[in-house]
Structure formats: structure tokens, C-alpha cells
Amino acid sequence: MSNAATIEKYEHIISKLIRQMKTLKPAFQENVAIGIVSMDNWEWPQGVGLFALYSYYKETGNLAIRDELIQWFDKRIAEGLPDKNVNTMCPMLTLSYLAEETGNPTYVALCKEWVTYVMEDMPRTDEGGLQHCVTRNLNEGQLWDDTLYMTVLFVARMGVLLQDDAYFQESIRQFLVHLKYLSDVKTGLFFHGWTFLGHHHYAQALWARGNSWYTAGLVDYLDIAPLPAGVSQFLISSLERQVRTLAALQHENGLWHTLLDQPDSYLETSASSAFAYGILKAVRKGFIDERYRAVGLKALEGVMSKIDEEGIVHGVSYGTGLKDNLDYYRKIKQCPMPYGQSMALMLMVEACK
Template structure:
């Protein structure tokens, strides 16, 4: 184990319990919500809650904790009874966890819902030029736009359902989306990803190298590769993009182990959720052999930095609120900071991965 990951397993599990407790009970009020569906409270159905659910599921899978499994089942049963929102890229995120629960419980109502949403994603969800998944979100069509968030929020679920339903076309679609997003979002000067691209004007908006957007690729790719066996040529392409990104991340990592919310702007604040996702993705990539051993120190340094942001009650501090597509770089610098489900959940994923090192 690298010396920078200093917690023993008992200490890590104790911190995880506090982080989970806060994840379950986060409430709005710290900032004025700007999203049509609230993204702070775990009692809503949106992408932050989806990320939280998946982190809980992966921790359940590691520990076999039945109380966590029952929390997840209860969460879905209550949301479904209330009525779930319109299908879009972000509301698709909770479906990834539901697909695992559908398989594990054998519940046909879960599976039918997953099948319906996956078929919509593949066959009906709006597309840009060249067939990219248009980043439609609650309240905004974002016509002609592809964002780096989409890979984590929707494409992982599409792949997962391809495997469950034995639908090769779904898996092919997931591969195409990864390749298409890399094609249009990669900054060839740095190997990092721009937040978004629009075919309406053909530009990268503010050309923001936004930390959390980049971290969705780092964290999402390692889970994607664990999920599906890809052609070696495709895997090689995706991993080369990861190593290009990781190389620049190592260069831009702040002295304290964090990354700035604009990765190449040291005057923007450091941001914890992205740092946790980078730590998770890098450490897991090293363990799985996707990245060279030399990157372990980068991940471990980030791990220690995130642990230092967890307060005595388990609240993960230094997390930015939901971030739309900025038309100026200043918009990213001005995003408010408050506890968020994805701050808690990416930290949970990171801590769970830390148990492997």
C-alpha cells in the first residue's frame, strides 16, 4: 500500500459510515436551487441522486450490507410510486443502479422500467449531427450539444442494459458514444476534455477544462471497462485518452493534492468532488492495470486531500453546486460551494477503492 493512503480499514469504514449518513440526509437550503428538480436532497430523482445510488450499490456489493440494499430498494419503490420524471440524459442516471437491482431481485417491474428507458436512450433520445446523444436535461434541450457528463449519466446505463438484454446494438451504441465524445471534446493541446461542444456554431463554448466534467471520464471509464469486454482496438483508444488525461492531471495537481475547478487555472478554487472522482478513477486504473504504477502516487495524494475535506460529521466540504454549460470561464469560478450528493458519493467510491490498496 502506498504510504500516502494512511487510514487503516477500520478507520476507513468508520468514515464511510459518516459519509453515507450525510449522503442519505442532505437537504436543500445551503444555496438557492437553480435546477427544475432539486439536486441536493436524496429524496429527488436526478443525476446527483443517481451518482449517490450507484456509489451505495458498489459499497453494498463489496460488503454485502443488507441494510444498504434495502435502502436502495425502498428509495426506488418510493420514487416510482411518486411518479418519476421525464426521460433525459441526467434523469437516466439512477437507472444504472436499478438495472443491478432488477437483476439481483428478479423484479420484473424494475426490469421493464429499465428496458423502457434503455430503448428510449438508444432509439428515441435526441441526437446531434453524427449521432451524438444530445445533452437534453430537465428544462433545457441543449440542441446540437454534446457534454462530457453524458458518458457517465446515460452511456454506462446503455451498455449495462445491452449486457442484461443481450442486445449487441446497445453495446455498440455505448462504444460509439465514447468514441464520438472523445473526438469532439478532447483538447489536443492538453489531453483534457472540454466541458462541451456545439454543432450550432461548432465551438467549445468557453473552452472550459472543467474539473468535474473531466472526472466523469476518469471515473466512468474504469467502471465501463470493468463492465464490458471491448474490442482491443477500442479499449486501446479509450485507455490512451485516459493516460493523456492523467498525464496532464499529474502536472496540474495542486501542492495539497487537489485540482482546481478549472484545471488549468490556479486562481479558480480547488474542488473536492472532482478530486475524489479523479482519485477513484486513477487508483482503480492503476490497480486494474489500465494506468502505469507511476500514477499511484498521484491518486494517493488526491485521496489524502479529499479525506482532509471530510468533517467530523461526515460532510464532504469544498464541493461545487451543479454546473451548466458556461459561456465564460468566470461562470465556473462563480459556482457556489455547498455539500452535494455527488461530493458524498464520489468520496464514498474513493474510500471504497482505498480499501483495495
């Protein structure tokens, strides 16, 4: 297949991914404070989806996508926003870009209000880490790898929007504190969480999607934040060590298990999409060795095999908390989710490059 034909094929898949993401509905009764399937809600899965859509708009110049994002935010703002926490912070990343692009004073004011909460009022762990507070659960003393993607990228973006180095420095601190306590020095992978109250990693779960928030998030963080060379070199070396282990653990079909080192756990598509996106972008940007391109492309094929004719991404695990039992991770339900659609979208756009 020619390059032009391949890109046309990918763009056809992209259009279906976007269409399905907009109309997802829960396949079962959700037992969460704020629904995390439908794009009509304001939570972290929607935030991941919004950022993917904005990234696609910036890549293609498709103004219809931008206008739909503006409509989404205007409707949610009119309805009233939820309480501030690590997860509800996620949509603010996209809003910060729209605030800069449109100059809408409401958007700007909200971005300032929410980032001020992070800087001044969000609960902290020891060493100033952002405690992984979520709706109805403070998770006292806990660091989760999810936090870097859900909140810290937004903090860095506000450094750009406000031209204030304090936000960049805070984002650096959060990356370093999280890597200090979540890194598995044996493998270069990341544990799902750490508690300062009990000083342990719970089940020591090397959970795929949590790891993928670093892989996918770091390559975008490096685009956002002007980092000192020593910091960026440290973060990239951590990425390459992670990718080296991911390459060894990749299933023959290109995907990864939801517990990366547990072959009896199911293969999970959203993490595999995020890994492939981060790996391919890191290779393209020259962050990691060219030999890892093959790992990303193998994962791309695996992810594409999980996208049905209608554009729905299958094999995606539902929202996953931090637990002290590996069986909990093995038993998480699988169903179409906004982040499954959006990480596949990010991957397909990167593949077109």
C-alpha cells in the same frame, strides 16, 4: 499506522459519508427544475449517489444498503418518475443492477422502457451523438462530457441485462463521438462541451468535474462492457494521457482546481475524489502506469482533509451548466452535494483495496 488500522479508519469515514449523504438538504433556494441536493429526488446527483451505495453494497455484502436502495426506488416509482433525459437517466444504472439481482418485473420493465427511449427517441446531434438534453432544456446540438457517465454507462449495462450487442455498440459509438469533439489535443483533457450549431467549445472550459466523469466513468465502463481490444486500448490511452496532465496540474495539497488550468479558480473536492478513484482503480487494474498511484494517494489525502468530523464533504461545487464565460465556472457556489459524498465514498472504498 498498520494496514488494518488504516482500513478501520477508512470504514469509519465511509459510514459517516453514507449517513450524511442520506440526509443532505439544500443550504440555499435551488433554482433548478428538480432539486439536486436532497436524496428524495430523482436526478443525476442522486443517480451518482445510488451507484456509489450499490457499489459499496457489492463490495461489502451489506444487505441493509441493498434494502435501502430498493426502498428508495419503490418510493420514487410510486411517486411517479420525471421525464426522460440525459440527467434523469442516471439512476437507471443502479436500477439495472437491482433488476438483475431481484428479478423484479417492474424494475426490468422500467429499464427496458428507458433504454429504448435512449436508443430510439433521445435527441441526437450530428454523427449520432446523444444531445445533452436536461429537464426544461434541450441544449440543441450540444455534446457534454457529463453524458458519458449519466446515460452511456446505463446503455452498456443494458447490453449485459438484455444480452444484446447493439447496446454495447451504441455505448462505444457515444464514447468515440464524445472524445472526438471534446478532446483537447494539446493537453489530453476534455472540454466541457461542444456545439454542432456554432462549431466551438464555448469558453473552452477544461472543467474539473466534467473531466472526472471520464476518469471515474471509464474504469467502471471497462468493468461493464465487453469491448474489442482496439476500443479499450484507445479509451485507456486517452485516460493515461489525461492522467499525465492531471499529475502536472495537481495542487500541492492533492486537489485540483475547478478549472484545471486556471490556478485562480478554487480547488474542488468532488472532481478530485473522482480523479483519485479513477486513477487508483486504473493503476490497480493495470490500465495505467504504476507511477500514477502516488498521484491518486496524494489526492486521497487532500480529499480526506475536506471531510469534517460529521462526515460532510466540503469544497464541492454545485450543479454546473455549459457556458461561454470562464468566470461562470469560477463563481459556482460550493456546498455539500450527493455526488460530493458519493465520489468520496467510491474513493474510500477503492482506497481500502
